[in-house]
Amino acid sequence: MTLVDGAGPRSGAPDRPLRRNREFLLLWSGAGMSFLATRVTSVAYPLIVLWHTGSPLAMSLVSTAALLPLLLVQLPAGALVDRWDRRRLMLVCEAGRIAAVGSVAAALAVGRVAVPHLAAVAFTESALAVFYRLAERGAVRNLVHPAHLPTALAQNEARGRAAGLLGQPGGVLLYSAARWLPFGFAAFGYLASFLGLLLIRKDFQQERSGLAKGPRLAGEVAEGMRWLWRQRFLRAALAYVAGTNILFQMLALALILRIKEAGLPSATLAIVVGVGGIGGLCGALAGSRVERQMRRRTLLIGGAVAWALLIGAMGFTARPLLLGVLYAGTGFVGAVFNVSAAVYQVRTTPDALQGRVAATAGLIGSGTNALGSSAGGLLLAAWGAQPTVRAIAVAMAVLALFAVLAPDLKGELPDDLTDNG
Template identity: 30%
Template sequence: MTENGLGARYWKLWTSAGLSNLADGVMKVAIPLVAVRYTDSPALIAGLGFAFTLPWLLFALTAGALADRMDRRRLLLVANTARALVLACLTGVAVLGAGSIWLLYVAALCIGVAETIYDTSSQSILPQLVRREQLSRANGRLYAAELTANEFVGPPLGGFLVATGIALAFGAPVLLWVAAIGVLLLVRGRFRAERTAPSTIRADVAEGLRYLRRSTLLRTLAIMVGVFNFASSAVYTVFVLYAVGPQSAMKLSEPAYGLLLTASAVGSVLGTFLAEPVERLLGRSRSLVLTILGSLLLLVTPALTANPFLIGAGMLIGGITISIWNVITVSLRQRVVPLRLLGRLNSAYRLLAWGTMPLGAAVGGLIGQLFGVQWVFVVMSALVLLQLIPMLWVTDRRMDEAEAAIEAEDTAAVS
């Protein structure tokens, strides 16, 4: 690694992550669009979002324990291999004309399990590739690649491929995951966290949970993300019904729907580059307040209008602010948690932060079924607005104190 650069190993990980997230972006738009061919039920469509995210509720803690026990690069390879195999099988079944909504559920659940392993290991490996003071920049560049692929290129490509044929829509992510595996194999080194004594998976999970319980700062941030993810999951699992088809409010085609989603992606990419200067200008706490107000536009705009340009503008601003939140809070987490605990802390954090997504998907489907899709937007926007209350406690002073404490612990360990 050079003194000012992020190093060759980082950029190989960056490339692999970009390819992997491009596969995610295509797949996660293609599967709901294909599902619309099998059913028009809001509850069943929302159920796909539930299946994708349920593993974060059931498997996240185990994934974190594995990330602290095993080589994190190897776990990334295993996760991408599993996702490629599952989707390859689904592609073959679809080509033979035997596809169904229930097979999409099975595939979504399996891919979701692999995703918990991939994402937990990906966040945990980064401090082993760059120095602590480089984490904000490294996270920003990594998020830029991931978001460009996952939300900017992937959704319109997924919409186009579905219109072309199911085989291409599902086959393309398989090839992209294989390419990501090939690049990741070029990242040399050992990425297993040091362990002081043998322990069981159960003991490892318990230690990670205890650490999060003791850290009021991280626990508060995790709960806040959980509330937002609950709301956004509720909205976006039914948004396809609001946006796509001649009977919908927006009356968009499938490719146009994918294109609309890129507005959030453009904002997200811009946000990754704005995070550092905004953090320096406003401080972390004020920056996080700004992100809550901006992210509200993602959910509330469809409640007020069906105009795709206004909704797209809300998505653009929301995407910018969500990326700023992610860069600030993920870099904070990587700085204030010991490396040996980072996988378990990440998974415990995401249990609170992402475990709410399947619940949000279920609630969104239920509200949409009983009262109409627009009521999902209204209720969830009100929920996100309440996020301003805990920001009275999440201050710059508390974040600085948490960083100083771990630096003092590291210094004592070296001495």
């Protein structure tokens, strides 16, 4: 496959700057509200469960329910996203999430907290988010000129990091003000995204035969998996990312318990994730530049070493500001990783396979997140927060060694095929 095969339908110089692309701006801003809503609820779920039940295992149950769609839904979602109209699918996702989080807001407003209800809504919201994210990723390259693709994807990463920067501490503060507010805000965010999608006039996919037709779902899934399996660098890198994502799910729960064990109020968590989010945003803004200047294998190895050192330092402090600064360092590295991976995957994958390849990559890279959440709950219950954080740092160092030794990580495409211009 050549770069042209995966670069989109247009060629030549762009006729307008990206900042004047109405369709992309509508999609970008609407998805930003959607991601902000998701970030707000993601931190609200474990907070509600932990502070109402006092059980790390109950907290991990709800967190695991929110992560299970990454394992169970991704592959069929990828095939269906490639088969169905992406814009209509995204509208359905937003309508479903409005109803789901609205039910939690209503229940909390009348003082009802039920772990099974929270787990069911967390699963539903996350499953719809999988469909939405896959459709949005495939839509971007059909709304922007190929020359603008790296910048657009870097802006998408910055948008996600900004959503985390605002959403996670915002979710904590909204929760502190009223238990139902995080979910009421999320319903508003999904509604704003829904309205933005209605205003976009361009198609979200290239014209192709068989759209929304054909019963061969398993065969379509297998086609995407076969294509990805033939990409040696991608499959090795995704195995590495899967390991790091498990560890970061454990770290996220450990930070919450670390704050609670220190006897600090729940609002303190807003400081940690707020400062940490600044690092992720800076990494996203620098991502396209770093992606052009460094080989991806170098990023993987150096990033894992940096993560091990930063997480190890977290195991020796409970000071909120210092934890936030260390968390910011991990976020910076992760954001650069995400930009580099997005550019590589979107540019090299044909449009008709975007959903399936992204879903397969998501399954390998993030589908094991539920394992991290479950293991994190068990370790936290047995060891407490500080020893768990230190164990995570040791495991991250082992992954850095894997990146050094893995032969397939030396097989990325030459720089001239992945240059972002």
